[in-house]
Amino acid sequence: MNQVLRIAVNGTLREVDAGGFEHLLELLREELGLTGTKSGCESRSCGACTILLDDSTALACAIRPESVGGGRVLTIEGLADGPDVLHxxxxxxxxxxxxxxxxxxxxxxxxxxxxxxxxxxxxxxxxxxxxxxxxxxxxxxxxxxxxxxxxxxxxxxxxxxx
Amino acid sequence: MKSGRPRRGGAALPNVLRRLLTDQGLPGGTPPFKGRAPAPATWCDVDPDGTVHFYLPKAELGQGSQTVLAQILAGELGADLDKVVLHHPDTERGFPLGWMTVVGGSTAELMRVPALRAAARLNARRRGQAGGTPGSGGLLGVSVPRIDLPSKVTGAAVFTSDVRLPGMLYGALLLPPRHGASLESVSGVEEARRAPGVVHVIVDPTTGLIAAAAGRTHQARAALSLLRPRWQGGSDAGQDTIEAAVDVRRTPAHRIQNVGDVAKPAPRPARRLVAEYRTSMVVAAPPEPPVAVAEITGDRATVYSSTQNPALVQDAVARALGRWRREIRVVVPYVGGSFGRKHGYLGDPAAAAALLAAATGRPVHLAWTRHQDQLNGPKRPPSHHVMEAGIGDGGDLLALRHRFAVGDASGGWPSSSRAARATDVDLFSVFGAHLLYRGIPNLRVDYGRVPLPSTVELAPMRSLSTHTNLFAIESFLDEVAFDLGVDPLELRLRHLSDDEHGRRLRRVLETVAAEANWGSPAPGTGRGIACCAYGKTVTAQVVQVRADDTGTGTAPIVIDEVVAAADGRTVNPAITRSQVEGAVVMGLSWALGERVTLRRGQVVESDLDRYTILRADASPRVRTVLVDGDHWGGGVNEAGAGPAAAALANAVHALTGTRIRTLPLFPPPNTSEASP
The missing domain is CATH 1.10.150.120 ([2Fe-2S]-binding domain)
Incomplete structure (x- = not known):
């Protein structure tokens, strides 16, 4: 692994290969297995890869993983209040x-x-x-x-x- | 070649289409299905601990068939729906591939009776009896909540795109820049093979397949970007090429409806009205681009496929690998929309995924990109219509004629050659083409088939041809009404036949008119009405528009509200309603601004900014009324989209006085105009 990138996803700090991904969407789907975030166009049109970055919506296909910095990423998998308690x-x-x-x-x-x-x-x-x-x-x-x-x-x- | 023509999956759809036409009382019908329904154990079984398993024949694309079939079976078995374990279509344990496993044309309704019978037989078997007669089916007509939604709101639902297997690679494809282009040569292959993360690159000049598999999707794409392919030939068609080819006057006519004599009606019409209509190509743009995951272990290949027709996927993979079909397992997880796109015979990535998996010995995930689907995916056929009415002295409608020419949507269908020899009719193209106003004494419909195989790849889409044919017919009815100074609803009602068919159409028309308060539109609004028959369902819609005073949109109008009615009994009214809503929205989206144009053989609308799909801010309220009937409905998914374009065009005319005879009504400005 090259340089390590630390990124907070759904309340957990994850360590990933810093240069290993084209965008946050690929990191979420292919490395972290968080497939609830969908890849529909990769050109900022369809919105299927919408995630929350510090409470605001963002398109995961338009974000470089290293630009997340200390931001908190929330995907659909991290939204529910508990295993049986929906948001x-x-x-x-x-x-x-x-x-x-x-x-x-x-x-x-x-x-x-x-x-x-x-x-x-x-x-x-x-x-x-x-x-x-x-x-x-x-x-x-x-x-x-x-x-x-x-x-x-x-x-x-x-x-x-x- | 070990595997021949696809068996039942391929051959069956034309029969299903004929059955749908027969349901409408239209010509072209043959006896629908031969052979026995699958045995009870194919549908469901019960574990010793009482757990009930359902094996679903049809993929869940969003249409709700998973819930509807489960409630049919659970009701009949007396099983608790919450405790039922549902299994996606899987050749390993489930239905033999055939007509039952095809999703298309809204045919899930045809499953109701076989499912009930299977459950009844299982009931009898559990009681140690033979036979079994279906009971009352306790859950029929009940709006049970959709079974798939809990996992869809949490992101846990697994689509084919989301399948993750140990050691899985991600693939990418390089597709031809123009339809029909062949691969002459490729350089840069060694560089591509040495690119970071790349495990394998396929370049096959015979089939034109260029694909790579790597640790990550972007690595596979980067490898392909190092290749320098030389493509030869292919279409250089522009939009004018299409419009010149698709022309009623240049196309031999095939008569598909003929009542009386439109050429010499008696009494003679005092005058004639004529109008021409055109529809553009559109794409289905399924939210999940086409995708497959393939894994090969020993002598078996397993393919997870986002498809409407696993039989064709199995056949394509068997051919690609040179294996028997029985060695290919096909699983269909949740499908992220399809609307006709994933019919399994054009632009399906499963075979390429299997070849990459075979070459690397690892599972491979392979998806088209949105860009590729816009450029290389099949398009809905363009059409040209000439409508003609003969009007008597007293203003009565004596004759009505619909002549149309339409791009051939059946070109890629594996059994189309047989179907074509039998009828000369592309069955995908004649839905909605027949004239429903059987109260008019002279009716004629002439259909012209325009093969465009070297120009563009065409395939049927949701509503088949209903949306486009009815745009012409139902717009023209309005033109006649306006010319005669008759209310458009009144003109329609006046010319319906006095039989079951006419009475059903009358009922949905009167229902939407009453619900929308047709006689008294709100100030500043325009309304349009239209109706449709498809399969076992008839529908009508009233669309209401007003001027867009913001001036921000492409269209000068805003769609306020749609009132829709559909008839027939339904297993799950809430799901039926949602399907009508969705079909209306898609039908309006196509009609407003969706259009694919060609420039030198290439699609101009290569992304979802240039190809404009209706979004939430422009989407109307849809009020749906289900009109109960004695018969079971079927086909609402298609019938719901049928009247939308015409009702919208009629509303625009009512508001603005402008009659638009081309779909889309308001093409976005950034698409190319007719010149190549």
Whole structure:
């Protein structure tokens, strides 16, 4: 192995070959086996490789592994709160039965998570705009918008109850 | 050659297509399926501890067939759906490859009866009885949640792209720059073989295959970039070549519907209306690009394939390796969308993956890139339509004629030559072409088949030809209505036949009209209506648009809402609804701005920035009404996309007064214009 690169993925510090990967997407999928992040176009168009980098969405195909630095990478595999406890957005996607082929579902979910961390009560227009970063060829957009609104409502109901 | 023509998988689809046409009461039908349904144990078995296993014949591409089939079987067996273990299609333990294992044309509905029978026989066997008659099927008509979604929201669902085997290499392909180009010579092969991480490079001048396997995908690609191939020949067609070739007036006609005499209707029409329509090539652009993983151990090869037709994949791999088909195991994990693209006979990477695996002795993962799929993947055939109406003195519609020419989508189909000899009709091209308005006394449809084998690779896509044929027919009905000053809904209803067929269409049309409050559109909106028959389902849609006042989009309009109706009983109403929604969105996306053009033999729209697919910000609300019926529905996945383009074009006309007769309605500005 050449130089070692340390990178925090889903709360674990991983050591990988510093020059070994074309982009973060290849590192995640081919080295770390985190295949929930999909490779759909590698040209920043489809959004299927969306991950969270320090709470913001980023495209793993557009990031050099060494540029992550001390940033925290979160993939879909690291999102759930525990083995049997889904994140509120994942639960909302199940409640609204959003997915079909499921290829873009992780990217839609993470896009929604980032949005809700930034804005607690996004309206449908903002949800739509953000979800536009992820192409869904099955056409599940309206269900996804409904799921994100549901997750937002659930979160605000919970915080209101506290 | 050890393996011959693909057996049932290849031959079966034309029969399935004929069956679908027969379901619509259309000509071309032959008796659908011969032979017995697979034995109960093929579908399911029960472990001593009571665990029920289901072996699914069809791959789950997103259409929900996994859930629907599981609920049919579980309901009949009295099994707890949560405790059922589902198995993806696998030749090792499951269905013999054949028509049941093909995903295409929305034929999953055809599985309902054989599945029920199999479960009933298993029930009887468990009670020590022979035979077995299906019971009430306790879970039919119930919207059980999709079984696949929990693993899809956590990222745990394994697609073929996600298969990881010990010691696995990653491959890459170098594809010809133009359709039909042959490989003359390649230099740089030794450099490529010495490139970092590279384990093997295949250069086969006979087949034109150029592929590499390496430790990482980027290493395999880097190796291929060192090669300097010389390609010879191939298509240099421009967009004008296609449009000149696909022309009703230049194409011999094959009559596929003829009622009365459109040439000399009696009474004689006072005047005629004529309009021409064109549709462009589009691509399916499946979200998961075509991919396969191959592993060879001893005398067996195992191929994980993202495919709609494992039989054809098995055949291709057997041919490539020079092995018997029975030595090739095919597994189909979750498929990341397909929409017709992964039909298994054009542009499938499985055989190349198997050759790399054979050469390296290690498992190989091989995927097309998006760029490659845009450039080299098959396209939906372009079409040209001439519509003609004969109108009587009293404004009644006396004759209706649809003449169309369409690129041949069956060219790559392994058994097409036989099908072609039998009928002269490419069955993929005639869906939606027939005139549904049987209340009109004189009807004629003339179909022209335009083979373009040396120009571009064509294949059928979701909705088959329904989307394009209905764009012409249902747009024209609106033109006639506008000309006569009759409401477009009223004109349609007036000319439906007074039989079951007409009554079903009337019902879905009236349903969407009522649901959309057809008579009183909101100010500033335009509405369009259209209907469709496919397989066992009829559908209708009302599309509502308004002007795009932001001025940011390519289209001058925004689609507000779609109201869709589909008829027929359904196993899982929620899944059926979601399939209608998805089909509507895809149909609208094609109609709005999807277009593939050629310039000197190359596709201009080489990526998803230039090839514009509808995104969430432009996607409408879709309200779906399922109209219950006495019959079981089937084909909703295709029928849902059928009316979308025409309903949209009609809505645009209602809003703006402009009639657009070309698909897409609003092509993106950065694509090339007609000159080569």
């Amino acid at each position: 509120a957005v994942q639960q909302a996607f199940l409640d609204e039965q959003v997915g079909q082929c499921g290829w873009c579902t992780p990217a839609q979910v993470l896009t929604a998570v980032a949005l809700l961390r930034e804005v607690t009560d996004p309206g449908p227009d903002l949800i739509r705009r953000r979800l536009s970063a992820v192409l869904c060829r099955c056409g599940t957009y309206e269900r996804a918008v409904a799921a994100v609104a549901r997750a937002a409502a659930t979160a605000s109901a919970r915080s209101g109850a506290e």
